[in-house]
Amino acid sequence: MDQLLDELNPQQRDAVEATDGPVLVVAGAGSGKTKVITSRIMHLIQKGVSPYQILAMTFTNKAAQEMKSRVERVVGRDARDLTISTFHSFCALFLRREIAHLDRDSSFVIYDTSDQTTCLKRVIRSMDLEEKHYPAQKMRGKISYIKNTGDMEGRLSNEIEHNIYRAYQEELLAQNAMDFDDLLHLTCQILENFGEVQERYRRRFEFIMVDEYQDTNQIQSKLINLLLGEHRNLCVVGDEDQSIYGWRGADITNILHFDTHYPGTRVFKLEQNYRSTQPILDYANAVINQNKLRKPKKLWTDQETGLPVRIRDEYSGGIEAENIIQEIMGLRRRHDLEFSDFAVLFRSNALSRMLEENCRKYRVPFQLIGGLKFYDRKEIKDILSFMRIVVNPRDWTSFARAIGVPPRGIGAKSQDKLYTYFNSGLDIGEVMARAIEDKAFGGRGYKGLVAFEALYRNLVAWSKEYKPSVWLGKLVKALDYKDYLERLDDVGIESRIDNLEELLTSMEEQEKQGIETLSQFMDFSALVNDQDDVDPDQPRVNLMTVHAAKGLEFDTVFVMGLEDGVFPNQRTLDDNPNSLEEERRLFYVAVTRAKRRLYLSYARSRQTYGKVNRNIKSRFLKQPIVNPDQEPARSTGRPRTSGRWGSLDDQVGKMEAKLSALGAKADFSNVVNGGGGQDSSGTVSLQSGDIVEHASFGVGTVSLVMGRGSSQRVSVHFRDKRIRTFIAEKANLKKLGDS
DNA sequence: ATCAGTACGTTTTTT
DNA sequence: ACGTACTGAT
Numbered sequence: 001m002d003q004l005l006d007e008l009n010p011q012q013r014d015a016v017e018a019t020d021g022p023v024l025v026v027a028g029a030g031s032g033k034t035k036v037i038t039s040r041i042m043h044l045i046q047k048g049v050s051p052y053q054i055l056a057m058t059f060t061n062k063a064a065q066e067m068k069s070r071v072e073r074v075v076g077r078d079a080r081d082l083t084i085s086t087f088h089s090f091c092a093l094f095l096r097r098e099i100a101h102l103d104r105d106s107s108f109v110i111y112d113t114s115d116q117t118t119c120l121k122r123v124i125r126s127m128d129l130e131e132k133h134y135p136a137q138k139m140r141g142k143i144s145y146i147k148n149t150g151d152m153e154g155r156l157s158n159e160i161e162h163n164i165y166r167a168y169q170e171e172l173l174a175q176n177a178m179d180f181d182d183l184l185h186l187t188c189q190i191l192e193n194f195g196e197v198q199e200r201y202r203r204r205f206e207f208i209m210v211d212e213y214q215d216t217n218q219i220q221s222k223l224i225n226l227l228l229g230e231h232r233n234l235c236v237v238g239d240e241d242q243s244i245y246g247w248r249g250a251d252i253t254n255i256l257h258f259d260t261h262y263p264g265t266r267v268f269k270l271e272q273n274y275r276s277t278q279p280i281l282d283y284a285n286a287v288i289n290q291n292k293l294r295k296p297k298k299l300w301t302d303q304e305t306g307l308p309v310r311i312r313d314e315y316s317g318g319i320e321a322e323n324i325i326q327e328i329m330g331l332r333r334r335h336d337l338e339f340s341d342f343a344v345l346f347r348s349n350a351l352s353r354m355l356e357e358n359c360r361k362y363r364v365p366f367q368l369i370g371g372l373k374f375y376d377r378k379e380i381k382d383i384l385s386f387m388r389i390v391v392n393p394r395d396w397t398s399f400a401r402a403i404g405v406p407p408r409g410i411g412a413k414s415q416d417k418l419y420t421y422f423n424s425g426l427d428i429g430e431v432m433a434r435a436i437e438d439k440a441f442g443g444r445g446y447k448g449l450v451a452f453e454a455l456y457r458n459l460v461a462w463s464k465e466y467k468p469s470v471w472l473g474k475l476v477k478a479l480d481y482k483d484y485l486e487r488l489d490d491v492g493i494e495s496r497i498d499n500l501e502e503l504l505t506s507m508e509e510q511e512k513q514g515i516e517t518l519s520q521f522m523d524f525s526a527l528v529n530d531q532d533d534v535d536p537d538q539p540r541v542n543l544m545t546v547h548a549a550k551g552l553e554f555d556t557v558f559v560m561g562l563e564d565g566v567f568p569n570q571r572t573l574d575d576n577p578n579s580l581e582e583e584r585r586l587f588y589v590a591v592t593r594a595k596r597r598l599y600l601s602y603a604r605s606r607q608t609y610g611k612v613n614r615n616i617k618s619r620f621l622k623q624p625i626v627n628p629d630q631e632p633a634r635s636t637g638r639p640r641t642s643g644r645w646g647s648l649d650d651q652v653g654k655m656e657a658k659l660s661a662l663g664a665k666a667d668f669s670n671v672v673n674g675g676g677g678q679d680s681s682g683t684v685s686l687q688s689g690d691i692v693e694h695a696s697f698g699v700g701t702v703s704l705v706m707g708r709g710s711s712q713r714v715s716v717h718f719r720d721k722r723i724r725t726f727i728a729e730k731a732n733l734k735k736l737g738d739s
Numbered sequence: 740a741t742c743a744g745t746a747c748g749t750t751t752t753t754t
Numbered sequence: 755a756c757g758t759a760c761t762g763a764t
Contacts, residue, residue: 059754088754113753144753180754247752348751353755370753411740444740527754547752569751586752609749610755 004042004074008035015235015268016040019047019207022262023235024255028299029284029592030275030553033237034063037209038070040235041082044207051081053206055227057220058086061527063211063551083205087220091183092523094190098197101190104176107519109392110526111172111179114376116140119177119397123167129160139164147181148217148249176394184219191226202229212551213238213258217249232262240295241288244547244586246579247572252293273299275553277306280591280598283648287620288588291581299592304726308647309591309598311621317561317606321354324558324601325362327645328541331556331597339365341555343542345590347567350608351560355543369544375525379485379496380503384525386475389456390463391519393427406484408448414441429456455479468521469507476500546590557594559587562602563615587620599645684728686714692733694718694726699736 005013012032015025016039027033037056045051058064064084072079083090096106111119120136120143142156143165156162172178178186191198205227210216213236216224228234236258243252259265273281281299288294314320328342344355349370359366375384382405385398396419403410410418417440421431432453439446455478462471476482485496507521515521542554561567568583591598602617686692690702700718714728726733 086754183754244752245754248754350750407740409740413740545752571751575751607755 004039004046008032008039009272011268011270011272012036012039015270016043018235018266018268019044020231020233022232022258022265024213024258024265024267025235025237025270026255026267026295026297027237027239027270028273028297029239029242029589030273031270031299032272032274033211033239033270034067034070036270037211037237038067040209041067041071041084042074045075045078049207051075051078053204054082054209055090055205055207056082056084056209056211057090057224058084058211059215060551061086061089064089067211086527087223088180088183088527089523091187091223092527094187095178095183096519096523098190099186101194101197102186104173107392108176108178109388109395109398110183110523111177111397112375112526113140113180114381115177115397116144116179119171119175120164120168122397123171124164127164127167129164134160134164139168143168144179144181145249147179147185148219149251150218174394175396176392177397181219184223188219188223188226191223198226201227205229206231207233208235210234210236211238212242214240214243214252214255215245215250216254217245217251219249221251221254232264234262240293241291241297241585242550242589242592244550244582244589246582256293256295269297271297271299273301275595276301276303276592277596278304279306279308280594280596283309283598284588284591287584287591291584293581307597309600310645310647312599312601312645313617314601314603315605317351317354317603320560320601320603321358322361324355324560324599325358325364325541327558327599328556329362329364337555338539339541340539342558343544343549343552343554343556343593344558344560345544345546345549345593346559346561347546347569347586349545351566352543355560359541359543365540367540367542369542369548377496377499379499382481383472383475383500383503384522386459387518387522389428390459391522393429396422396428399428403448403452405479405481406487408452409444410448410452411445414445414449417441429453429460432456463518467511467516468518469504469511471518472504472507546586549593550589553593553595555595556597556599557590558599558601559590560601560603561606562600562618562621563606564618565615566606567618568620584620601645684714684731684733686728686733686735691736692716693736694731694733 005016008016009032012035015023015036019040025033025036027036041054041056044054056064056067058067064086068079068082068084071082071084085093092110095108099106099108117136117140120139121131124131124134124136124139139161142161145151146156146165156165172182191201206229208224208228210224215238224234236255238255240252240255243250243255246252259267276284278301281301285298312320312323314323324344328339331337332339332342346352346355352368356366356368358364375381382401385401385405388395388398389402400415403415418431418435421434421440422428426434432449435441436446436450436453441449458478459471459475462474466474482497482500485500506525510521510524515524542552546559559567564570567587568580572579572583591600600621602621603615605612605614607613686702691699692702693699694716697716697718700716702714702716714726714731714733716726716733
């Protein structure tokens with residue numbers, strides 16, 4: 001028991017021991033956040049709290065699983081009674097039990113993004129609207145946003161859009177379906193309106209914890225409030241500097257104003273970083289310092305030595321990608337690293353193509369996280385649509401898909417006819433039986449319908465008899481699905497069949513974890529995300545967006561595409577000028593993923609939409625380091641040979657040399673703080689370029705001066721190529737002269 | 740109903 | 755550049 005607390009630093013320990021009342025843990029990147037949450041759970045259990053009464057909310061299944069297994073390792077079987085889950089999984093489970101309160105059936109299906117779009121498309125079409133004026137995807141985004149924020153007027157621009165929204169909800173209801181956002185809404189609705197239910201859950205969850213609190217939106221914070229009993233034992237953990245989901249309704253003020261919303265809140269700040277070296281943290285601090293919407297916080301580490309952050313100016317996106325892959329190969333060889341120690345991060349998925357190509361070219365194994373998602377692939381969606389109609393015989397969206405797999409001669413016309421039956425309140429099985437009875441249409445379609453109806457009855461029967469994986473095998477066989485895939489496709493047959501196998505494997509895996517029904521499996525498949533795919537056991541280079549990288553760490557991180565308009569993303573900026581800070585937080589998240597090496601790069605030209613665009617270096621690279629006109633360490637124009645990755649510290653030195661050659665006064669101190677400030681401390685007056693001597697490290701050059709006063713830090717580039725960062729006041733550096 | 744050929748818009752991020 | 759979504763022919 002004591003050992004548990006001994007492994008924590010003082011701030012962490014305080015946070016763990018503060019079990020009663022509202023608690024806010026501000027946990028900087030890499031500060032041992034997960035450790036604090038899991039230790040807190042164990043601490044509660046050791047104090048005699050029943051695991052049954054503990055609820056922990058996370059954003060990804062991966063985080064939930066990780067926490068659960070960490071706790072399990074220490075407390076053993078007791079961990080089974082814990083509720084550690086994502087918001088969405090929690091709500092799905094809740095609704096399966098409680099949705100009868102809303103007079104709905106517990107066999108509802110959960111629609112993912114593309115199901116929503118399909119459904120919206122049909123709605124818009126049936127309203128006889130010009131689809132060009134009301135693109136289903138845009139509407140989907142708007143609807144989701146207003147569901148998450150409650151900001152109805154802010155997003156829906158006119159009466160017609162309101163009507164679409166209403167018709168969409170009606171359609172979902174008719175299909176006994178709900179989208180991701182409804183999971184939260186309906187849960188809140190039940191808790192709000194049925195005091196008995198609320199009381200039951202409040203009594204049960206005596207201790208509530210929320211991870212990644214900076215990314216909660218309005219509805220999530222509402223849910224927490226509804227679940228929170230009078231004990232107010234709520235502990236939220238997060239970091240406003242890592243809030244990157246504003247675009248989907250996350251409300252950073254939830255964390256910034258937590259202490260005013262919950263009077264009596266105790267706040268604990270975790271600033272010691274256990275992940276990265278000091279030069280990386282210095283850089284990260286300098287980046288995030290530019291933001292206004294935050295409370296002061298500064299990460300530090302006792303790993304003071306480390307390699308400098310490196311930056312590279314490239315001629316084109318293709319060369320950028322090639323150099324990254326080559327650098328990875330070189331580093332791996334020289335430093336005995338695994339491919340899985342590397343990650344390449346980018347702002348948007350479209351940037352990954354060049355990387356993929358170069359990985360193939362150099363035979364570097366890679367793993368692309370995101371992009372087209374497993375559960376979004378045709379073959380997987382096909383199969384899932386069958387599962388869904390078996391579980392929920394009102395799911396018209398899935399029915400419309402399944403009936404064309406493989407084609408059965410039932411096209412749009414015949415489907416319309418069937419839909420009129422459906423509209424009169426029948427479920428799918430009844431619709432088909434009636435249509436057959438009435439001979440609603442003839443010829444090929446009729447034969448197809450008879451066959452499909454028989455298959456459907458079989459599928460329903462099998463679902464009661466067999467476990468999901470066996471059921472799946474029978475379905476694939478009955479459809480002759482593999483054969484269908486082969487006829488369908490001239491490319492990608494193999495990968496499609498592979499995916500099918502993977503689905504089966506995943507299903508068997510889930511069965512081992514205790515899943516028994518198709519319905520449970522579908523909830524799982526709807527609610528997993530891409531991060532859940534990251535597989536550290538496979539030695540592959542990880543390629544992903546910065547968003548997908550949140551919460552992960554890698555020995556060496558490359559952040560590419562650092563051009564203005566790309567990162568920060570221009571569309572985001574156009575949408576909402578305030579989002580520059582969110583873009584910067586995104587950059588901050590990117591750089592804080594790195595443990596030991598951080599490489600940044602940008603390309604002067606890049607192909608998008610098949611067109612070549614010229615870009616300039618990202619303002620994120622300019623701001624924190626030196627003045628905006630700074631040239632990169634190496635001039636470009638000569639692809640491939642544009643040399644090595646220059647270090648930021650090198651650049652400062654070179655820049656200064658250049659300026660002094662011109663007779664200009666070189667002074668880069670305080671630039672990181674926005675410049676202009678005088679060093680008021682008076683104890684040390686170092687600036688970039690000064691030659692200094694340190695008692696144990698020897699002679700070196702000052703490469704960066706940051707901050708002022710007692711918190712001022714100085715980076716020194718020593719002769720033996722090591723970089724160390726010192727607290728200026730304490731370092732005892734002897735100035736030997738200017739450069 | 741299905742296929743082949745073509746026109747078009749897409750790409751910011753995702754539970 | 756690429757996938758989709760539409761058009762007209764079978």
